[in-house]
Amino acid sequence: MPAGLHHAAVLSLLLPGGRDAAAAAFTRAERVRAGFLGAVRALDAAGTDREDRAAVRNWLAAEARWAAEFEEHLGAVRRTAASGARGGRPEETGERLSGGAVPRAAERRARIAAVDQALAAAETAVRIRVPAALAPVGDDVVPDAAAVAEALPPDTVLLAHHLFDDVLVGWAMTRDRLLVERVTAPPGRHRLAHHVVATARRYRDWCAATGYGGPAEADGRRLADWLLRPFAPLLREFRRVIVVPPAALALLPFHALPWDGDVLAATHEVSYLPAAAQLTRRHARRPDRPWSGLGALLVGAPASDPRHGLPELPGTAVETAEIARLLPGSRLLTGARATRAAVVEAAPGHDVLHLATHGLIDELAPNRSRLPLAGDDFLGLADLLSAARDPQLLVLSACDTGRGRATAGGDVLGLTRAAQVIGARHTVVSLWPVHDSVGCLVITRMYRHLLGHPAAHVGHALALAQREVRALSGAERGEEFRLLASRAGVDPGPRARARSWSSSWSRSWFCGEPPGPSRDSEPVRRPAATERHPYHWAPFIHVGV
Known part of the structure; x- marks a missing residue:
């Protein structure tokens, strides 16, 4: 699977040790975010031409409408199956619209056909005006570690993490330093990623007050030990932090994690990015x-x-x-x-x-x-x-x-x-x-x-x-x-x-x-x-x- 291959590549690049290995592994880990970076690149490819940018925006919006219609149809299919299992009438199962109507299967199919046609037309317009927006995502959309470091504000430390299977890899980057730490599952315990994600969900649920009554303080300390503590010296030196979390930890409030007897936000300014490559995009504007x-x-x-x-x-x-x-x-x-x-x-x-x-x-x-x-x-x-x-x-x-x-x-x-x-x-x-x-x-x-x-x-x-x-x-x-x-x-x-x-x-x-x-x-x-x-x-x- 692609995620597993990316993970193997990250670990193999770390093997030699040293700054160059850390930088190469960092860049490779960013490649996991290529799907997001490709979507960002699409609008950038339009440049400053107003009509070109409008064409790309319309295409992106048409994609979202198509996906939303598909998600609605899939939800209706699931509900139909559930209704049939309960002995209900499948034909009466539908998704309630904002105005209160419930679409039947024929109407849903017609709507999917309409958004499919709209997407095809929008894509054709982009293919004519901005073909680069449709180009396959390559290595060119992922800047290397040196370019990311150069784009960092001078008073900032960037924390990025890669999580897969039984390994957690973290990087701390400033303009002139790059540290890497690797955490593995303890002996006899596998799937560290599942353990980290489950702990993060419990802690987020506690922060959100959604019903979790477990040992929130212990979960917070465990997460801080995994994600923050390895880079304590840099965190004590730099008070501005940019977090690039892995997708599985996108809802974790790093700023609310325990730190030095309080929470990280008590002493640090914490911002978030979905990809470190966004720094170079911002740097050019x-x-x-x-x-x-x-x-x-x-x-x-x-x-x-x-x-x-x-x-x-x-x-x-x-x-x-x-x-x-x-x-x-x-x-x-x-x-x-x-x-x-x-x-x-x-x-x-x-x-x-x-x-x-x-x-x-x-x-x-x-x-x-x-x-x-x-x-x-x-x-x-x-x-x-x-x-x-x-x-x-x-x-x-x-x-x-x-x-x-x-x-x-x-x-x-x-x-x-x-x-x-x-x-x-x-x-x-x-x-x-x-x-x-x-x-x-x-x-x-x-x-x-x-x-x-x-x-x-x-x-x-x-x-x-x-x-x-x-x-x-x-x-x-x-x-x-x-x-x-x-x-x-x-x-x-x-x-x-x-x-x-x-x-x-x-x-x-x-x-x-x-x-x-x-x-x-x-x-x-x-x-x-x-x-x-x-x-x-x-x-x-x-x-x-």
Whole structure:
């Protein structure tokens, strides 16, 4: 299998030892991400020609629509089989559309035929205008370790990991140093990768407060020992960290791992990248423009049809109103005005795209990931691919927007991948459900730091915001949210809604009262134990440099 061959190549390149061997193995490990890099390269191949770039965007969006339709059809087939096993009527099994209709098999086949034709037409247009976008992925899309090191900011350490079967390999890279460490399964125990991934899932679930009640501290220490401790000297020297996780660990919050008696985020600014090669892509582009001069499209608190059962999110209304106050040139779409047509029409003209709403994410069908908007509308992954125009900042301030499906090829399909493909320089996504009011505090503080320090980068601003909110008591968070709500003219809801979780938890489908909703479509089954629990302050991550 290709993944196994890549793994064998990485290990064989490490055998000679020394810096050259570490560099060669690092470059080879990056080849595992070639599928993602090929998608990124497609838009880059279009250059600056507007019509060429539009053709490639339309093709990428058509691919996403085709994949989403296929995922929907596959889900319907599974449900039909399950219904038949229960004695139901298979012909009545279908996928409920946003408007409430349930498509039958004939309709699904017609829809698949339509998206198939659209994809073929889009691919033909690209083949004519930008044939390089369709070229097979080769070694040229993967820069070597020296090029990655040269593109690193001078005050930064990059941590990259390769995980397969019974071996974990980690690299720590700065501009002038490259260290490599290899962890193998202990004697008599095989499949280290399964053990690491299972531990990471438990720890992420504990951070997300989704019901895991096991030894979270022990899991966190074990993960830190595997992933951070081998590079302790560099981590103590460099306070800015870029993490390139393997696909299987894409949801692990490295910034919330235990470190020196606290968590890594207490002392370090942690950003994430899906591939180290993104550093060289960023290095070749113009610097960020000052934040105060950028136009922002802000979408929050859309008035979705009550039939969908999505609770109101006053925190998203407060969040977008406060950002609009900080960025006076913004365009604000809320309530009934937050339609898909309005968002798609406005997005190309803005350097900052901020979407604050619910997140409807399915890891089994990542191309169907979507953000509900007004009425029956939603913004899908394909819409993002076609409408966004190389934004400097894309914020997906909803639940689970960083989730996706890991592939055997080292890729993670989902909204984060789409953001990187469209050329977003900085993306902020979430790894788990976002508490509505506390999420508002983190995000608005991030924007204040960006605007208060002209040279600030997004990772730094988000890290400062997270530390500040983590330090606040539940009462202080509630008071700050009510002040912001008052300034925005938004009803914050019952007083308990703005507070952090307390021991008096009442279960409900949408994290009801107390303490208020999350921006999620799934139930949260267990309260966070303390106000400093990662659930509150750590869901958001910065993807970029």
